[in-house]
Amino acid sequence: xxxxxxxxxxxxxxxxxxxxxxxxxxxxxxxxxxxxxxxxxxxxxxxxxxxxxxxxxxxxxxxxxxxxxxxxxxxxxxxxxxxxxxxxxxxxxxxxxxxxxxxxxxxxxxxxxxxxxxxxxxxxxxxxxxxxxxxxxxxxxxxxxxxxxxxxxxxxxxxxxxxxxxxxxxxxxxxxxxxxxxxxxxxxxxxxxxxxxxxxxxxxxxxxxxxxxxxxxxxxxxxxxxxxxxxxxxxxxxxxxxxxxxxxxxxxxxxxxxxx
Numbered sequence: 001x002x003x004x005x006x007x008x009x010x011x012x013x014x015x016x017x018x019x020x021x022x023x024x025x026x027x028x029x030x031x032x033x034x035x036x037x038x039x040x041x042x043x044x045x046x047x048x049x050x051x052x053x054x055x056x057x058x059x060x061x062x063x064x065x066x067x068x069x070x071x072x073x074x075x076x077x078x079x080x081x082x083x084x085x086x087x088x089x090x091x092x093x094x095x096x097x098x099x100x101x102x103x104x105x106x107x108x109x110x111x112x113x114x115x116x117x118x119x120x121x122x123x124x125x126x127x128x129x130x131x132x133x134x135x136x137x138x139x140x141x142x143x144x145x146x147x148x149x150x151x152x153x154x155x156x157x158x159x160x161x162x163x164x165x166x167x168x169x170x171x172x173x174x175x176x177x178x179x180x181x182x183x184x185x186x187x188x189x190x191x192x193x194x195x196x197x198x199x200x201x202x203x204x205x206x207x208x209x210x211x212x213x214x215x216x217x218x219x220x221x222x223x224x225x226x227x228x229x230x231x232x233x234x235x236x237x238x239x240x241x242x243x244x245x246x247x248x249x250x251x252x253x254x255x256x257x258x259x260x
Contacts, residue, residue, distance in 0.1 A: 013074060016225075016238075016245045018257045024242070026207045027221035027255070030214050033207045034221070041256040042221075050077070050126045050250050051116060051170050052243060055135040056177030056203055057196070059187035060229060061236040066128050069240065075247055077124050084132035085111045095192045098147045105139045106160060108132035113167055120170045126247060133171060134164040134213070138206060142198035165213050173246035174210075174222060177239060178203040179229030223255065 016024070018038065027034040027042060036042075054062050063083070070081040086107040091097035112132035119127045137157055144153040181196035189196065202209075207224045214222065225242045229235050249255050 013244045013248075014237075014241045015248055016241050020238075020241075021245070021257045024225050024227060025255075026224045026226070027218070028207050028211050028214065028224050029216055029218050029221040031211050032218070033211050033224075034218070036255070036257050038257055041254055041258065044249060044253050044255060046253045047172055047250055048077075048124050049120055049122060050172050050247070051120065051129060052126065052173045052175065052246055053129045053131075053133050053135060053171050054175045054177065054239070054243070055131045055133075055138075056175075056227075057179045057184050057200060057229070058189040058191060059184050060177040060179060061239065062130060062177055065236050065239045065243070066130055069128065069243060075126060076251070077126050077247075079126040079128065080119070082112075082115050082119060082127050082129045084108055084130050085115075086132075094143060094195060095146060098143070098150070098153075101143055102140060102153060102156070105136055105143060106156070108139075109134070109136035109160065109164070112136070113164070116167060116170050128243065129171075134168055134210070135174070135176075135206070137161055137164070137209070138199065138202035142195055142202050145198050146192075146195050161213050165215060168210075168214055168222060169216070169220070171222065172250065174206075174224045175239065175242050175246070176203050176206050176224065176226045177229070177235070178226065183229050223249070 022036050022038055025036050054066060066081045070079055073079060086104055088104040088107040090104050091100040094101045109132060116133060137160060140157045144150060178200060181193050181200055184196050227238055
């Protein structure tokens with residue numbers, strides 16, 4: 001197994017190119033987000049149990065890619081997909097039913113964090129989380145902006161961010177799949193366009209927002225790869241390569257823009 005891991009970079013699995021890494025990747029830590037430069041590398045502690053959060057706009061193809069990766073089981077460590085779940089029923093109208101909508105969305109985070117804790121206890125496992133962890137503040141803030149930035153919800157969201165700070169160390173890589181509201185709607189999203197626009201803006205700002213939550217310094221950054229929607233086939237292939245790249249970096253213990 002050690003030899004397989006050592007030679008993982010020489011396998012048939014495709015990784016992001018050096019140009020894509022520089023364009024899309026940020027090392028995020030307390031109040032900073034560092035953009036990788038060409039020929040730059042950063043040492044990492046190898047993690048036996050790796051958590052990768054895949055989040056972003058609706059109808060991007062996230063579930064399709066995650067299911068393909070889980071079915072293939074092409075990594076030298078077992079991979080498991082943890083779908084987003086909520087114990088509350090989704091309101092019929094997120095735009096108007098503010099209390100139930102906020103409970104529903106923060107419920108994703110509560111259930112997701114419980115799954116995160118459970119999965120983190122399993123040896124030699126890569127867990128791909130489909131939304132519903134620390135990213136949920138983006139959805140909560142988009143909803144509250146739609147409701148007029150109500151002070152009570154702003155306080156709740158800030159408290160939620162403080163709570164999530166405790167668990168951020170269990171997430172070793174984050175991939176943000178963003179698109180315009182129009183693209184999400186054209187691909188089948190039924191969420192209100194105003195909310196989708198606020199979501200898209202929130203995901204653009206996600207690395208900066210995350211940096212305000214984290215306590216750790218540069219020696220322990222969260223790796224954030226932000227992808228933008230182009231076409232479904234190309235975007236899904238790019239997402240798959242981004243996940244491969246995060247796994248590769250963990251196995252070799254180094255983030256690097258040198259893909260030779």
